[in-house]
Amino acid sequence: EALGRDVNAPPLPEDGxxxxxxxxxxxNTMASRIRRFLTDRTLLLTAIGHDLRTPITRLKLRSEFIEDDDLRAKFLMDLDELESMVSATLAFGRDTSRREPMGKLDLTALLQTILDEAAxxxxDIADAIGFRAEPPAVTIHARPVGLxxxxNNLVVNAVTYGHGVRVTLLPPRPSEAGETRGEMVTTILIxxxxxxxxxxxxERMFEPFVRAESSRNRETGGTGLGLAIARNIIWGLGGDIRLGNRAPHGLRVTVTLVC
Structure with a gap:
């Protein structure tokens, strides 16, 4: 259970x-191999992202010498998109290797801050951003920056593609079978x-670099890493995240966190 929540959990005793x-x-041997695999993957990801920055910069400089204005603009737009993807890839790599300590966190205040910043x-749509109902006071143990x-990724997605967001924070309750292991949990609906x-x-939307068909344009498309990063962080806290459609339309993100 500890390894499932934190890949760097202390090893099991080898006596008895x-x-x-x-x-x-x-x-313990298996856990060590898993950690090594994850570290190698992260190093490879960040190395590729880092090494791509120099040629992208060179291509931008060379693009400025293109005489055709329309062609130059298209080159620079493609390079901007590529640069954004590289930056997101580096951020994704940093998230998987971060060792932020766990601490006591006022979840209600954190959500309010995120909603205020989004508004x-x-x-222009500030009235459509906020809590659906007065939230309860909920305190959890988590990694504040990561959470x-x-x-924030989930709220920004809702605002970008849904033109508004309503958040519901449910009071803590005992976990059910299949969620966690007997702890108290709280649920956030976005x-x-x-x-x-x-x-x-x-389910496919949680895979890195996957984007919805309607978001594959440069204005709103992003890089397809926001949900992957969010799930990595939430799983790392022992929680869970699911997507579901609302009736008659709309999207609901259900986040479960251990208190």
């Missing part, structure tokens, strides 16, 4: 009866009134 000691050693960024980034997603895309 022979069968238990052997099982402990085998488990400031979109004053804020995860929840809802919008956008077009929603095809049912077959609801």
């Amino acid at each position: 009866p022979l069968e238990i000691a052997r099982a402990g050693r085998a488990f 400031e960024m979109h004053p 804020k980034r995860a929840l 809802e919008d009134d956008g077009p929603g997603l095809p049912p077959e895309d609801l």
Whole structure:
């Protein structure tokens, strides 16, 4: 259970009866291999992203010498998109390797801050951004910076594609079978009134660099890493995240966090 929540959890003791000691050693060997695999993947990802920055900069400089204004603008637009994807890739790599300590966190205040910041960024739809009902006071143990980034990604997605967001924070309750392991959990519902997603895309949207068909333009498309980053962070806290469509339209993100 500890390894599922934190890949850097302390190793199991390797003593006791022979069968238990052997099982402990085998488990610790497996955990070490998992950590090495994740570290290698992260280093590869960030190395590629870092090395791409120099040629992108060179191409931008050379593009300025293109005489055709329309062609130059198209080159620079493509390079800007590529640069954005590289930056997001580096951020994704940093998130998977971050060792931010766990701490006590006022979840209600964190959500309010995220919603206030979203309303400031979109004053034209500020009335459509906020809590659906007065939230309860909820305190959890989490990584504050990581959790804020995860929840902010979800709120920004709702505002971008749903033109508004309503958040519901439910009071803590005992976990159910299949969620966690007997702890108290709280649930956050992040809802919008956008077009929603095809049912077959609801799980696929968590894969890195996957974007919905309606978001594959340079103005709103992003890089396809926001949901992948959010799920990595939330899973790292022992929680869960799911996407679902609302009736008659709209998307609902359900986040479960251990208190």
